[in-house]
Amino acid sequence: MALIVxxxxxxxxxxxxxxxxxxxxxxxxxxxxxxxxxxVSAMGDTTDDLLDMASxxxxxxxxxxxxxxxxxxxxxxxxxxxxxxxEQNVPAMxxxxxxxxxxxxxxxxxxxxxxMVPERVVRAINDGHVAIVAxxxxxxxxxxxxxxxxxxxxxxxxxxxxxxxxxxxxxxxDVDGLFTADPRIVPTARxxxxxxxxxxxELAASGAKILHLRAVEFARRxxxxxxxxxxxxxxxxxxxxxxxxxASLRGIAPKEAFRSKEDNVEAPIISxxxxxxxxxxxxxxxxxxxxxFAARVFEVLGEAEVNIDMIVQNVAVVHPGRSNxxxxxxxxxxxxxxxxxxxxxxxxxYQEVVHNPAIGKLSLIGAGMKTxxxxxxxxxxxxxxxxxxxxxxxxxxxxxxxxxHEDDLDDAVRAVHKAFDLDSDExxxxxxxxxxx
Amino acid sequence: MALIVxxxxxxxxxxxxxxxxxxxxxxxxxxxxxxxxxxVSAMGDTTDDLLDMASxxxxxxxxxxxxxxxxxxxxxxxxxxxxxxxEQNVPAMxxxxxxxxxxxxxxxxxxxxxxMVPERVVRAINDGHVAIVAxxxxxxxxxxxxxxxxxxxxxxxxxxxxxxxxxxxxxxxDVDGLFTADPRIVPTARxxxxxxxxxxxELAASGAKILHLRAVEFARRxxxxxxxxxxxxxxxxxxxxxxxxxASLRGIAPKEAFRSKEDNVEAPIISxxxxxxxxxxxxxxxxxxxxxFAARVFEVLGEAEVNIDMIVQNVAVVHPGRSNxxxxxxxxxxxxxxxxxxxxxxxxxYQEVVHNPAIGKLSLIGAGMKTxxxxxxxxxxxxxxxxxxxxxxxxxxxxxxxxxHEDDLDDAVRAVHKAFDLDSDExxxxxxxxxxx
Numbered sequence: 001m002a003l004i005v006x007x008x009x010x011x012x013x014x015x016x017x018x019x020x021x022x023x024x025x026x027x028x029x030x031x032x033x034x035x036x037x038x039x040v041s042a043m044g045d046t047t048d049d050l051l052d053m054a055s056x057x058x059x060x061x062x063x064x065x066x067x068x069x070x071x072x073x074x075x076x077x078x079x080x081x082x083x084x085x086x087e088q089n090v091p092a093m094x095x096x097x098x099x100x101x102x103x104x105x106x107x108x109x110x111x112x113x114x115x116m117v118p119e120r121v122v123r124a125i126n127d128g129h130v131a132i133v134a135x136x137x138x139x140x141x142x143x144x145x146x147x148x149x150x151x152x153x154x155x156x157x158x159x160x161x162x163x164x165x166x167x168x169x170x171x172x173x174d175v176d177g178l179f180t181a182d183p184r185i186v187p188t189a190r191x192x193x194x195x196x197x198x199x200x201x202e203l204a205a206s207g208a209k210i211l212h213l214r215a216v217e218f219a220r221r222x223x224x225x226x227x228x229x230x231x232x233x234x235x236x237x238x239x240x241x242x243x244x245x246x247a248s249l250r251g252i253a254p255k256e257a258f259r260s261k262e263d264n265v266e267a268p269i270i271s272x273x274x275x276x277x278x279x280x281x282x283x284x285x286x287x288x289x290x291x292x293f294a295a296r297v298f299e300v301l302g303e304a305e306v307n308i309d310m311i312v313q314n315v316a317v318v319h320p321g322r323s324n325x326x327x328x329x330x331x332x333x334x335x336x337x338x339x340x341x342x343x344x345x346x347x348x349x350y351q352e353v354v355h356n357p358a359i360g361k362l363s364l365i366g367a368g369m370k371t372x373x374x375x376x377x378x379x380x381x382x383x384x385x386x387x388x389x390x391x392x393x394x395x396x397x398x399x400x401x402x403x404x405h406e407d408d409l410d411d412a413v414r415a416v417h418k419a420f421d422l423d424s425d426e427x428x429x430x431x432x433x434x435x436x437x
Numbered sequence: 438m439a440l441i442v443x444x445x446x447x448x449x450x451x452x453x454x455x456x457x458x459x460x461x462x463x464x465x466x467x468x469x470x471x472x473x474x475x476x477v478s479a480m481g482d483t484t485d486d487l488l489d490m491a492s493x494x495x496x497x498x499x500x501x502x503x504x505x506x507x508x509x510x511x512x513x514x515x516x517x518x519x520x521x522x523x524e525q526n527v528p529a530m531x532x533x534x535x536x537x538x539x540x541x542x543x544x545x546x547x548x549x550x551x552x553m554v555p556e557r558v559v560r561a562i563n564d565g566h567v568a569i570v571a572x573x574x575x576x577x578x579x580x581x582x583x584x585x586x587x588x589x590x591x592x593x594x595x596x597x598x599x600x601x602x603x604x605x606x607x608x609x610x611d612v613d614g615l616f617t618a619d620p621r622i623v624p625t626a627r628x629x630x631x632x633x634x635x636x637x638x639e640l641a642a643s644g645a646k647i648l649h650l651r652a653v654e655f656a657r658r659x660x661x662x663x664x665x666x667x668x669x670x671x672x673x674x675x676x677x678x679x680x681x682x683x684a685s686l687r688g689i690a691p692k693e694a695f696r697s698k699e700d701n702v703e704a705p706i707i708s709x710x711x712x713x714x715x716x717x718x719x720x721x722x723x724x725x726x727x728x729x730f731a732a733r734v735f736e737v738l739g740e741a742e743v744n745i746d747m748i749v750q751n752v753a754v755v756h757p758g759r760s761n762x763x764x765x766x767x768x769x770x771x772x773x774x775x776x777x778x779x780x781x782x783x784x785x786x787y788q789e790v791v792h793n794p795a796i797g798k799l800s801l802i803g804a805g806m807k808t809x810x811x812x813x814x815x816x817x818x819x820x821x822x823x824x825x826x827x828x829x830x831x832x833x834x835x836x837x838x839x840x841x842h843e844d845d846l847d848d849a850v851r852a853v854h855k856a857f858d859l860d861s862d863e864x865x866x867x868x869x870x871x872x873x874x
Contacts, residue, residue, distance in 0.1 A: 065516045083494045096505075
């Protein structure tokens, strides 16, 4: 008997029929003798519909009330899923984030989990029930509902799996795992059987939408093995855990993950290509080229609670004694960022601030990439040969990312996928598509 | 400065546009210097849509989960209304039933309020905010959401008005108050300016759907003056309070109520006609005519949590030593009642149980009716002259009710309205239409 946390996103619970399909899968797992905790997102377009209603009333909804509104989506799906599972003759109880003991800070709309007290969930599964928990939401110190922001349901699932010492956290989506590239752009892309957390983190950070960065970070920190798979098939998906050595030391990754991993020891270093259209670029032109001004910029952005991704600073050629700072950020953060930067223009002393939404980010991910000569050369010449202009570059131990024009993104993905022979049979790697929460 | 509780039902919050209209009214009241607490129902068809989803999954939803599902409706409307009021530059905070301290027993779907601890609401209005509270819902000792059943939002509003010692509880609907009969059936029906709690109770109990029986009972017990009015106009509606003598002793009814009441001292004793299509009739044929069997019937029905309205018991002519019991009940309770009665057939020893859904109830209401000779005679001859067959009769101090065939109901209402000259100018009385929760 294992303890399994299953997370079903919006694409798996589109309507009441899909809920019934999910209920059958949950019931099967329970009848096979496992303890099951299910984390569920809002159904299909519910969240968008609720947001539309809010924006028909006000351009800027009060954040506390917006979280109350959005949390209604999971209340509906969790209650209906409990009914559907009961209908399969498996007893099920539904719990809100608050009832499942998911305690958060008070940052409405992007709350962080600060504590897990899932007593009622533990009692439910020990009583033989399936426990259903609303994803994406928690409760703060004022007893108000908060939402966890993008990828929040994944984070709920991983946090519960960690607190309950689950054997595995299954993330259900509409594809059979993670792929070497988005199959909608590269039809020859292949499914990846195993990944370690570091590769997955880079992929998630690079715009792979199936798994959210926060959830992967959480899983890595608390050693929660993940299994990303399709709710539309029984196929094994992609297993994500610590590297075999780490994992066997800790003794927490499931056997399947080891087996696949061991099959894969000789895998090529490139694990895949991720892309991201959801970022914008902001450039501050003509900042004083003195110590402290870069810090001021990120202080102002931090106060506005804006998340920054890539940063490039360079000395301005045209204006001596001045420098430019360019950074990328999630498109939803662009308006508050611009507002904050403009409000503090005197403090920052820039000459101009420019917002460009038409950018795309492409990332090549692979373990030990930096120690393999020629990878960067091959990467940049592939882009050059495809006639693609590179705007910004950032690299890490296991990743090279470039910012390019949004319209070039698909061509760039295909060019790099081809240059690294990811179409061929021996390869494994990642990623695309997926749900927002 | 007064403290005003306003309740807006589903017909006043049909869509986001109506929410904005309601928000303007709330903001006006707040800007006029009053403290305002708003109780809001789910929008338009939300509840029916949620129920449809549940019944597409299961014929008999688990009650706890059904309450979680239904409570999502008020979460949506309360959050959107708070946004709309903020948009009017009046600060507003939304609270769930649990957050507003509405403690209930554990009877999901038909919970009773067992305690009121509206601390957060008090703090909000003392801080100059409008407090918005989800109607129809509370929280039980297990920290689970419960719904209060039909008329639940009225009950929430009256309970809050009582706990907060509000000056008045305004019940907003889509008509200008209570009428001498349903204007859709009797176009000449007139608005009633004032009623006392006893008359209103009888009206509510007799099927007047604008105000729910439980809410009126609560208002009477805790001396909460009610003002039933339209959210579509600024007209004064119907004021309901204790009789002037009572009210002035207690000193809690608003001045307007007294004034209207005093204008009305010479009003005719008949206050109006109510009708109700939402009941069914069940007859137990051939029960042993021995002490204890009637008690057994109501014990079984009580265990099934079925609400009984009218009861008639008579000795069976055909089967000596046997008797029949006929009772009416809300149509929603008919299925569980039949199930319970059939399951305990051995215990009850009846010969047959018959369910008839095609009945209608008509009630004539007026203070001191029993002491006015000729009222009953005029009532029954009006029905007789209209060719209407009377099936059951029940009376109280201020009411005569008959059960007739559902198809005769409109004719019967018109015949009685005419017989008692309720069309004429001097008259005041009641009732129709309205919302379910």
